Amino acid sequence: xxxxTRPRGTPIRIAVDCMGGDHAPEEIVAGAIEAGRAGGLDIxxxxxxxxxxxxxxxxxxxxxxxxxxxxxxxxxxxxxVPEGAPPLQTLRAMPNASMSVTMRLVHEGRADAxxxxxxxxxxxxxxxxxxxxxxxxxxxxxxxxxxxxxPETFLIDLGPTIDSEAQHLVEFAVMGTTYMRVFxxxxxxxxxxxxxxxxxGKGNKVVKQAAExxxxxxxxxxxxxxxxxxxxxxxxxxxxxxxxxxxxxKTVEGLGREVAAWLRRELAGVLPLELTNDLTNRxxxxxxxxxxxxxxxxxxxxxxxxxxxxxxxxxxxxxxIAQAAEAVRGGFVETLRAALAETRERLGGTR
Amino acid sequence: xxxxTRPRGTPIRIAVDCMGGDHAPEEIVAGAIEAGRAGGLDIxxxxxxxxxxxxxxxxxxxxxxxxxxxxxxxxxxxxxVPEGAPPLQTLRAMPNASMSVTMRLVHEGRADAxxxxxxxxxxxxxxxxxxxxxxxxxxxxxxxxxxxxxPETFLIDLGPTIDSEAQHLVEFAVMGTTYMRVFxxxxxxxxxxxxxxxxxGKGNKVVKQAAExxxxxxxxxxxxxxxxxxxxxxxxxxxxxxxxxxxxxKTVEGLGREVAAWLRRELAGVLPLELTNDLTNRxxxxxxxxxxxxxxxxxxxxxxxxxxxxxxxxxxxxxxIAQAAEAVRGGFVETLRAALAETRERLGGTR
Numbered sequence: 207x208x209x210x211t212r213p214r215g216t217p218i219r220i221a222v223d224c225m226g227g228d229h230a231p232e233e234i235v236a237g238a239i240e241a242g243r244a245g246g247l248d249i250x251x252x253x254x255x256x257x258x259x260x261x262x263x264x265x266x267x268x269x270x271x272x273x274x275x276x277x278x279x280x281x282x283x284x285x286x287v288p289e290g291a292p293p294l295q296t297l298r299a300m301p302n303a304s305m306s307v308t309m310r311l312v313h314e315g316r317a318d319a320x321x322x323x324x325x326x327x328x329x330x331x332x333x334x335x336x337x338x339x340x341x342x343x344x345x346x347x348x349x350x351x352x353x354x355x356x357p358e359t360f361l362i363d364l365g366p367t368i369d370s371e372a373q374h375l376v377e378f379a380v381m382g383t384t385y386m387r388v389f390x391x392x393x394x395x396x397x398x399x400x401x402x403x404x405x406x407g408k409g410n411k412v413v414k415q416a417a418e419x420x421x422x423x424x425x426x427x428x429x430x431x432x433x434x435x436x437x438x439x440x441x442x443x444x445x446x447x448x449x450x451x452x453x454x455x456k457t458v459e460g461l462g463r464e465v466a467a468w469l470r471r472e473l474a475g476v477l478p479l480e481l482t483n484d485l486t487n488r489x490x491x492x493x494x495x496x497x498x499x500x501x502x503x504x505x506x507x508x509x510x511x512x513x514x515x516x517x518x519x520x521x522x523x524x525x526x527i528a529q530a531a532e533a534v535r536g537g538f539v540e541t542l543r544a545a546l547a548e549t550r551e552r553l554g555g556t557r
Numbered sequence: 558x559x560x561x562t563r564p565r566g567t568p569i570r571i572a573v574d575c576m577g578g579d580h581a582p583e584e585i586v587a588g589a590i591e592a593g594r595a596g597g598l599d600i601x602x603x604x605x606x607x608x609x610x611x612x613x614x615x616x617x618x619x620x621x622x623x624x625x626x627x628x629x630x631x632x633x634x635x636x637x638v639p640e641g642a643p644p645l646q647t648l649r650a651m652p653n654a655s656m657s658v659t660m661r662l663v664h665e666g667r668a669d670a671x672x673x674x675x676x677x678x679x680x681x682x683x684x685x686x687x688x689x690x691x692x693x694x695x696x697x698x699x700x701x702x703x704x705x706x707x708p709e710t711f712l713i714d715l716g717p718t719i720d721s722e723a724q725h726l727v728e729f730a731v732m733g734t735t736y737m738r739v740f741x742x743x744x745x746x747x748x749x750x751x752x753x754x755x756x757x758g759k760g761n762k763v764v765k766q767a768a769e770x771x772x773x774x775x776x777x778x779x780x781x782x783x784x785x786x787x788x789x790x791x792x793x794x795x796x797x798x799x800x801x802x803x804x805x806x807k808t809v810e811g812l813g814r815e816v817a818a819w820l821r822r823e824l825a826g827v828l829p830l831e832l833t834n835d836l837t838n839r840x841x842x843x844x845x846x847x848x849x850x851x852x853x854x855x856x857x858x859x860x861x862x863x864x865x866x867x868x869x870x871x872x873x874x875x876x877x878i879a880q881a882a883e884a885v886r887g888g889f890v891e892t893l894r895a896a897l898a899e900t901r902e903r904l905g906g907t908r
Contacts, residue, residue, distance in 0.1 A: 353812075355819060365753055368761045402716050402803035410719045410800045433807025437815050449761045450801055452753035456784025457805050458812055461704075464788050465816050465840065468706060472836060477828065485823060489816065 217248045217277070218534045220527050221317035224253035224261075225286040225304035226324020228517050234323060235261040237523025242277050244524070245531055250317050252281045252308045283307035287328035297332055305329045309336035312509040319510035319530035321501075323518045326366055333504055333511045340539070342546045343377050343506040345370075347448060348513065349385065350502055352458055354492035356439030360386050361400075362505070364455050365448035372415035375399065375445050376549065379416075379425055381505040382443035384545045388536035389503075389529075394426055395442035400450065401430035412447065420445075424552045455496070462493020501526035503533060505542070510534055568599045568628070569885045571878050572668035575604035575612075576637040576655035577675020579868050585674060586612040588874025593628050595875070596882055601668050603632045603659045634658035638679035648683055656680045660687035663860040670861035670881035672852075674869045677717055684855055684862045691890070693897045694728050694857040696721075698799060699864065700736065701853055703809055705843035707790030711737050712751075713856070715806050716799035723766035726750065726796050727900065730767075730776050732856040733794035735896045739887040740854075740880075745777055746793035751801060752781035763798065771796075775903045806847070813844025852877035854884060856893070861885055 222238040224231045231253055242249035251258055258280060266278050283304040287296045297303060305324045309332045311317035322329045334346055349362025362382040379397045386395040399417055401409040408430055409417060420427040428441060436444050466486040473482045496515060504511040510533040514526035573589040575582040582604055593600035602609055609631060617629050634655040638647045648654060656675045660683045662668035673680045685697055700713025713733040730748045737746040750768055752760040759781055771778040779792060787795050817837035824833045847866060855862040861884040865877035
């Protein structure tokens with residue numbers, strides 16, 4: 207029996223780090239309480255009690271500490287790891303940092319998923335240290351649908367780990383495939399490697415090795431794709447090293463803003479300002495899904511963890527919590543564990 | 558005395574591979590003759606005589622073979638290396654392939670620069686084999702201004718070599734700096750490394766090593782930049798591995814086309830079709846400068862070589878030849894040779 211199972215019929219329990227993020231604790235607490243109400247979720251607010259408690263609405267504050275399975279619980283922690291502090295040393299020196307306590311609740315089976323808007327480095331590290339990695343995964347990663355107009359295409363890895371080897375790219379492919387099965391409504395996702403050309407034999411050393419492995423991985427590998435293809439959609443999972451994915455993702459975000467600025471100049475006097483603003487705002491939104499309102503599930507960790515953007519407001523936190531609940535409902539981690547084991551078995555002696 | 562120098566006052570001589578490219582030989586020959594007329598250049602048309610000669614306008618055909626320093630000369634060669642043929646083996650088996658003969662004219666001092674729209678792989682290899690590399694450069698590379706709205710920003714390397722080491726990135730930085738001095742009108746270009754974050758210490762292994770080297774290279778190194786910064790312009794030379802540059806470049810091209818298609822849908826019924834078409838065509842142009850009409854100077858080779866796009870028409874060939882002439886006039890290769898020597902000296906024992 208897995209420590210990740212959860213009795214049927216009981217509400218999903220989400221641990222929320224209330225101390226991390228630009229708008230902590232106000233917006234985090236507000237978003238968490240709203241998400242709990244909207245989704246019928248049990249919310250565990252993790253934070254410094256004297257900081258978090260004053261943020262609670264009266265009706266919630268009233269129920270705190272009552273024994274009747276409360277929908278909102280306050281779990282005491284210290285503050286978050288401060289911006290700029292060295293993550294590993296600081297997490298060691300602060301065993302009850304808010305992100306560590308949040309992740310620990312998942313590890314101990316007291317929460318089904320964790321959400322944090324804290325700094326990426328310490329939050330990722332806290333998840334790995336407290337929850338641990340799935341068997342056969344050597345590095346956690348993040349991926350996402352890069353363009354909102356092409357939700358069928360998921361790019362993985364976007365960092366924060368880099369200098370990936372071929373085996374890591376295979377792991378990313380399994381994680382992306384599982385993600386698109388559980389969250390993307392795609393029963394049998396296609397997988398491709400991002401490369402500098404489509405022809406077999408293109409790619410850097412690591413891509414060439416990964417192509418060989420993916421060809422016999424049992425995944426639905428369709429070969430190499432280029433940046434053009436990534437933007438045009440179609441392939442379900444596009445795999446790359448986190449350094450490359452980060453460069454590509456930020457280029458997309460930056461170009462979306464540049465085109466919007468160019469359009470504002472070009473359309474001045476041609477379209478009413480209101481229409482131009484609506485158009486350019488929507489363009490910036492669909493080219494900047496993470497930057498503006500995104501959350502990213504952390505992949506490879508032995509529990510459901512959603513990393514919300516540092517600038518998250520209450521709506522963004524609510525969306526991140528909804529995504530965490532979806533991961534729990536879809537059995538994301540269990541499905542991923544099985545998929546990793548299957549690929550490992552197929553590739554046999556290579557690992 | 559360098560073999561690259563050229564007596565003052567004599568016309569610049571450009572060797573043009575008439576056999577490479579989608580529209581060879583018609584468009585290549587037409588563009589070359591037009592460029593020669595417009596720029597007061599001597600043009601050496603390289604190709605299979607019975608294929609090229611019929612393309613010549615009567616007034617040019619008439620002057621061929623006359624001893625009075627003709628503006629257009631026909632230099633016989635075999636055909637180009639065919640698409641898909643293994644470049645090295647084929648170049649060895651075809652010693653007089655058109656790209657090889659074109660490059661050889663530069664090596665022998667019979668031309669000041671070479672232009673080819675042939676396939677990238679064999680054209681690059683022919684340049685390296687026939688002309689050779691500049692001292693201290695271990696790989697040829699290509700770069701360019703990625704966005705026409707930010708001509709102040711040059712991205713290097715865009716391939717075709719990949720798996721760069723830190724020393725290669727330093728060479729790219731010198732080449733990009735020299736390019737922007739000679740072609741970009743920038744006396745003292747700033748240089749940055751493309752990375753997954755701006756903070757010191759970010760970057761993959763190669764970027765970290767390159768940052769250390771660039772810091773004491775004598776170049777105007779300003780640190781690490783992200784994809785956002787690349788799109789926003791400002792920095793003059795952004796350096797990356799060719800695999801990364803290729804992925805970024807093609808993502809920009811692809812996203813430009815996606816946004817144009819989105820705009821056509823959004824503006825249907827809002828703007829007159831003609832205005833929408835004009836707007837979206839211009840967007841595709843400034844996000845696809847290479848794809849649509851671009852040529853790329855090959856950097857690191859001991860001679861001026863411009864690689865035109867395979868789809869080049871006569872206008873594109875004319876522009877490529879004009880760029881080659883500009884390289885000769887600006888003393889690009891000599892300037893680059895001096896800059897490489899200076900950096901080598903500063904970095905001293907590390908190479």
